Structures are given as C-alpha cells and as structure tokens.
Amino acid sequence: MLKPFLFAFILMFGLAVMPGVANSQTAIISGKILDENDFPLPGVNVTVMGKQGGTRSGDSGQFRLQVQPGKAFALIFSHTGYKTVQRNFLLNSAEEEMITIKLEKGSTELKEVTVTDERSRREAGLVTINPKQAINIPTPGGGIESLIKVFVGSNNELTSNYTVRGGSYDENIIYVNDFEVYRPYLVRSGQQEGLSFINPEMTRSVNFYNGGFQARYGDKLSSVLDIRYKNSGKAGGSAYISLLEQGLHLEGSGFKNKFSYIIGGRHRSNRNLLGSQETKGNYVPSSADLQGLLSWQFNQKWTAELFGNLSQTKFTLVPEFSQPSASVFSPFFTSNLGMDIYFDGREQDRYKTNMAGLSLNQQAGKNLRLKWMASRFKNRESESIDITGAYLFGERSFDKSQPDFGLIVNPLGAGIFQNYARNFLNINVWNLSHKGFYDRGNHYWMWGISFDHQRVSDQIREFEFQDSAGYSLPYQPGELSLFRALHSNADFSVNRYSAYIQDNITLGDSSGVSVQAGFRLNYNDLNREILISPRAGISWKPMKWKRDIIFRGSAGLYQQPPFYREMRRYDGSINYSLQAQKSWQVSAGMDYNFSAFNQVLRLTTEAYFKSMWDVVPYDLDNVRMRYYGTNNAKAYATGIEARLFGEVVKDAESYLSVGFMRTREDISNDYYYQYNVDSLNRPVDSSLTQNGWMRRPTDRFMTVGLFFQDYLSTNRNFKVFVNAIYGSNLPYNIPNSVKYRNALKIDPYIRVDLGFSALLLDSDKTKRRSHSPFRNVENIWATLEVFNIIDRANTISYLMIKDFSNTTYAIPNRLTPRLLNLKLVARW
Secondary structure (H helix, E strand, O other): OOHHHHHHHHHHHHHHOOOOOOOOOOEEEEEEEEOOOOOEOOOOEEEEOOOOOOEEOOOOOEEEEEEOOOOOEEEEEEOOOEOOEEEEEOOOOOOEEEEEEEOOEOOOHHHHHHHHOHHHHHOOOEEEEOOOHHHHOOOOOOOHHHHHHHHHOOOOOOOOOOOOOOOOHHHEEEEEOOEEOOOOOOOOOHHHOOOOOOOHHHEEEEEEEOOOOOOOOOOOOOEEEEEEEOOOOOOEEEEEEEOOEEEEEEEEEEOOOOEEEEEEEEEEOOHHHHOOOOEEEEEEEEEEEEEEEEEEEOOOOEEEEEEEEEEEEEEEEEEEEEOOEOEEEOOOOOOOEEEEEEEEEEEEEEEEEEEEEEEEEEEOOOOEEEEEEEEEEEEEEEEEEEEEEEEEEEEEOOOOOOOOOOOEEEEEEEEEEEEEEEEEEEEEEEEEEEEEEEEEOOEEEEEEEEEEEEEEEEEEEEEEEEEEOOEEEOOOOOOOOOOEEEEEEEEEEEEEEEEEEEEEEEOOOOOOEEEEEEEEEEEEOOOOOEEEEEEEEEEEOOOOOOOEEEEEEEEEEEEEOOOHHHHEOOOOOEOOOOOOEEEEEEEEEEEEEEEEOOEEEEEEEEEEEEEEEEEOOEEEEOOEEEEOOOOOEEEEEEEEEEEEEEEEEOOEEEEEEEEEEEEEEEEOOOEEEEEEEOOOOOEEEEEEEEOOEEEOOOOOOEEEEEEEEEEEOOEEEEEEEEEEEEEOOEEEOOOOOOOOOOOEEEOOEEEEEEEEEEEEEOOOOOOOOOOOOOOOOOEEEEEEEEEOOOOOOOEEEEEEEEOOOOOEEEEEEEOOOOEEEEEEEEEO
16 A cells, blocks of 8 residues: 555655756855854855855755855855854865854844744744753753643643643644654553653754644644754753653764764653652652654755654552542532542553654755655553552541541441553554755745554453442442443554645735745545645734834634544544544734843734534543544634743743633533422423533633743852743533533642752863863752642542432542752753
C-alpha cells in the first residue's frame, strides 16, 4: 500500500536535488546570522555597500549572495533593533566563503520592540513565550506547559495537560522542530504522568497558538504548541538537581562547525510530592528520558537534522489508608463528615515512548526552501491494578480536647470496593512529509504534504466492584453484580493523507495590512471522510496613528479526525466509522504596545466564538477522559481574553492573563424519566425529560494567571518568582448518568507558588584560579521553592459512596498540599 507513495516521494526528492550549473564568473559568500543568544536571526538585510539589492536571511538565519570577484567590497548586515555590522572581503573567481555573523541589540532596543516582534504581533492567537522562564517558574511540574497554564488556566498541578478555550487536551497539537509528538493515553491521574515531553533546557523558541492558527498547522480543534530546539553549535551545557528532578544537557559543534549537537537527559521522581497526599502508602514513581538533536550542514544548500527521544515512566503504588473529608450529594446536608479507607493490593504502570525523526533542508534557490521529513513514533503502555478498599464513613470528631479526636463517632455507611485492570496499548505511527517555502516579495507561499500510517493494538480487561451496606451495586436480588466492567480487544491500522497551501500576503508597507490565507485537505481510509478546511487571518496596523496598535482577526474551519481515544466507547468497543469533530471559529482582537514604569509593556486582547458539531462528548475524571465514541452532540465556546507582557521591573519579564469563557454542549437523545412522588415518597407518575444545553467538563467562567519576577533593588543576585493561578468552578458529571450530568461542582482552583533564587557563582571568570573546578562555569543558582504556599486543598474529582439509607455522598479527591523543594542549577 505504501509503494505508490514511496515512489512519488523518491521522485520528488530526486528532482529537488538535481544540481544547478555553477557560474564561474561570480563568487559566492554565504553563512548564518545569529542574535546575541546565538539563535538564528531571520529577516536580516544583507547588502553590498554602495549598491542596490542584496538579500535577507531566511528562517534559519542563513543567507547566500553572489558578488563580483577580484574587487574588494563590504557587506552591511542590518536589522531593526540591532547594531549594524560591516565586514570587508576580497574573493577570487568561483570562490565561496562561509561566515558566521552575530548581531547585538542596539541601544534603542525598547523603542524598537514594536518592530522586531512584528510577526508575533500580527498572527491571531499567537503567544510567544520566553523558554528561559520555564526554568524559573516555581511549580511542581515545571517546564513549558507550566508557563502555558499561566495563559489558559489549570486545575491540576501534577500533570502537563492543559485545556484551551473549552477544548479537551486531545484537541491540542505539539510540534518539536516540525515533528508531531505524542503522550501516553492510558494515564488516569497526574500521579502517574512523570516528565512532559519537552525539555526546557534544550528549547530555543516557543510559539503557542490558543486558537485561530493558520492552515500550515495540523488538524486539531483547539491549540498548537510549536517548539524549536537549539542547533546553534555553541559549546555549553547545564546541570540541575532538586528534590523532584535532575537533569543534564550538553551542546556543541565539530568538523569545522558543520556538525552541531544538543543532548539532554532528565530523571524525575514524585515520591516526595505524592507522599504528602491524602492516600498514604508506598509510592515508587520514576520517569526518565533522553533526547537529542544532531545537525549536519553538508554545504550551503543542504542541512540534515536527526531528532530522537527515549522516554520511560514507571509508577508503583501500594496504598495503605486514606482519610478524606466529604460533602453530600442529597437533599440534606451533614457537616463534619469523614471517611476512613484501608487498602490492600497494588498498582503497577509502565509507559514507554520512543521517537526518531530525520529531516533534510534544501535551499533550492534564493527564495525557495524545501524540507523533507520522515519519522516514527512508538508507544508501549501497560496498567496492572488490583486494589481493594474497606471503608467506614460518618461524622468525624474535630474536637482536639476529646479522646475521640479524628475518629468517626457516628457511622453512616460502610462497604468495600475493588478496582481491577489489566490494560495494554501499543501505538506505532510512521510519517513521511514534505514542506516548502517560497518568498516572492509581498507573497510568502507555504505548502506541505504528509502521509501517516498508524497502527493501534490494545487489550482492555477492567472492572470495578462496589459493595455498600451488604449488597453489591447496582443492586439485583440474588445476583452478584459488577458496578462497571470493560472487556475488549482492538487491532487496527489507518492511513492518513493531508496537505495544505498558504499564502502570507503583505499589502504594501503604507497600508499596514497583512493577510494569511490557505486551506487544508485531510483524508483517511478508516472512515473515508474527506475534509477541506479553509482558514484566513488578517492584521492591520494604522500607520498614521501615534499609538502602536495592531488589530488582528481570524476565521476558519477546524476539523479533527478521530484518533484512538475518541473512537473508544464507554463499553470499550471501537467505533471505526466515527467522523471528525468540526467547528467554525472566528476571533478578533488587538495588540498594543505602550510605556509604563519607564518600560515598554504589551497588552493583547482577543474575543472568540467557536461553533462545533459532530462533537464526541466525554467525561473527565482526573486526567482520564472517557469518550462516548459517537458524534452525538453539538457545542459552542465563546469568551474574551486579555494578557499583559513586559518588564514591570527592568530585566525581569512578567505575565498577567485574564480570561472569561462559556462553553456548552447539547447531547442528542439524552432523555431520562423524572418521577413524581407522593407524601410517602412513592412514585405516582413520570415524565420524559431531556437535558438540553449543559456545561461541558471544561467550562470555567473565569481564569487568572500571573507569573511575576523581581529582585532586590540593591542586589540583582537575589530574585523572587511568583506563579499564581485562579480558576472558577468546574462541573462534575456523575459517570453513566444522564439525569445527574452537571450534578456536582468542583470548587475554584486557587494556587500560589513561590521561588527564591540566589546567585552562588557569577559569570566573572577573571577572579577564578586556573586550577579551579569552576573555571569554565558561567553561573550557579540555588533556588528554594514553596509550592501551594496558601496550603489550599484543591479538588480534582469525586468518589461516590452510598450510606445505609441509600443516600449518595461525594468524597473529594484532593491535590497536593504545601511542600518545599530545593534546586541547584549550573550553566557553562
């Protein structure tokens, strides 16, 4: 089945690599332009002094220019906001010289920020994040995703998952150097998750689109996270150690700077974090990964990159006991409730992820760049759970003066439960793709074609038994019933084909208008659905206005073909004919730069509306999503967001984000019977009732995120970092219950984390002795982190328990309390 595609791919590749005829009457000068951080700098003007024309550096910072041989000349390298650089040359006929130019920020950096960041300001939904801040942000998970949660909100500090504008985490797509990356699918809670995929120490740039993203990005409904790893070739590295995580990364170059590499390894154990939770026992969590990006520049036209990732997470839990508090799900309310649970058994989980990707970049012409990619992703997961619990709950004594303090003094219910699972999942994804970029002045064309072969094999063996007050639930006289049971096997493959074309149009510098327009095609041979998704974005900067404002908007059709998790129904069966979820999305907003506190600040606002159909509903329990597996709902999401970026304190970047949102869904055929009772609580009649529009599991009306940095006014070597998140309440659905969908609410999520850093070794190497072990170290920082400083017991989900009178109680599952962490970071 792959032969025709491979033949076409090889044919296109062969045509692209046909060499041109060299012109012996000219000389060539080429190279790469870097900024002060050794990152490739695109858009730099390269001109010959005293002559018109020239060229500009591409996205990778590279340039190539033909010059006249035998005569001395000077090249001028200029870019707004950077100091102009001049270099003198004298080349012979047919000679080619390669150089590397580094530009430094000019003295007017603050005045020019509105121009240097113009691209990110003009694209709808784009948030550009400084990856250096991911190292500083004080959160238990750390990393790039923790910075994203400042902008989109969060309700679980133990996971790298995030939801955007009412969508589920499965509606987000992540790229690392244009390779799509994945995460484990069987994970039930943040306790099991371990490391996120992205290594912040290896990251060069972060572009996050929270909606309105362009046609060049994939077929998902909510967001795009576009990560670029470093490949500058600068020699260096870093090492860090903390109570939760340890890591090391190295980077450098060789073979006359033709070869560059960056390699990073991490290890994480959440034992200290999980040991403070309500469920006491023996936690053995361990997660480790190894990532690398190797680059080789064959010549000025060809560059190759090899990206690899090996990741493994192990999670073992032998629970002993738990003493959570409770609230009541009934017409009555009883205070001071408590619950004692004693466990037997264990849980053992394994998640292994391997990925390898090869890309070839070809500078096929002055304005034409081509990229060829091949990758393979392999995922192996297993869950082994056999845990039994015996519980007693009722009114608990909280009077410290009494001998029964902390004990249940008035029992209301008792029972046992058993959770059993033997689940195995194997996923393999092969990808071949091509991307192209063509610059025609006011038009910048981008196109791509991709082929994915995905194979999924899984086995589900899972049941839950509940015994309350002497009988099993659901109660059936004379029978022993399971509360929930899944037993299924699946083994299938799917071929997916996708393509896109997009034009970025600049309608003249005087108009201040730019447009991005394109569309995507998608087809798979599983449900045989053809998807066409047009998308467009526009921005306008009033050139005659004194205020630096850019207005921007977007509109488009976003369609998400189903993957493994959406296709699995509640009973474990697979819906092979499941259609793509679809949505029309529109957004409009502005980007405004202004001066305050003697600094330049940036304010962005954006309003959006998403109309969705063929929606696959789901229930959210911790981080586990249980889909209905059918396209039986329609939904919408609407809201407004505002974000403030800038250095309120000089050289200390901070962020503030505020958002308001409503998202609702209408599930078809969600009928139930509403019974009317008499004075003796006996049913007398019933009526058929339909829910109508209900809150989606991610419906959070208000979110506020803050990341703030400061330092002592007399000593910048002592810094403080604040990370604060507020999110209003969320709905909680009673599983498998139509009548009690949205029956419960999860209280608002409030969390404040602090970090205090001190510089132990600065970058001044003149004072170090030649034999000092730290002679090549750039700096060393020590950090004390205080997680959840307000010690709020945030709720993530509920456990449903019945008492002797058949009243149902909701027992909240809590997240982490206050905890300290120490971290030491060294860079060289």
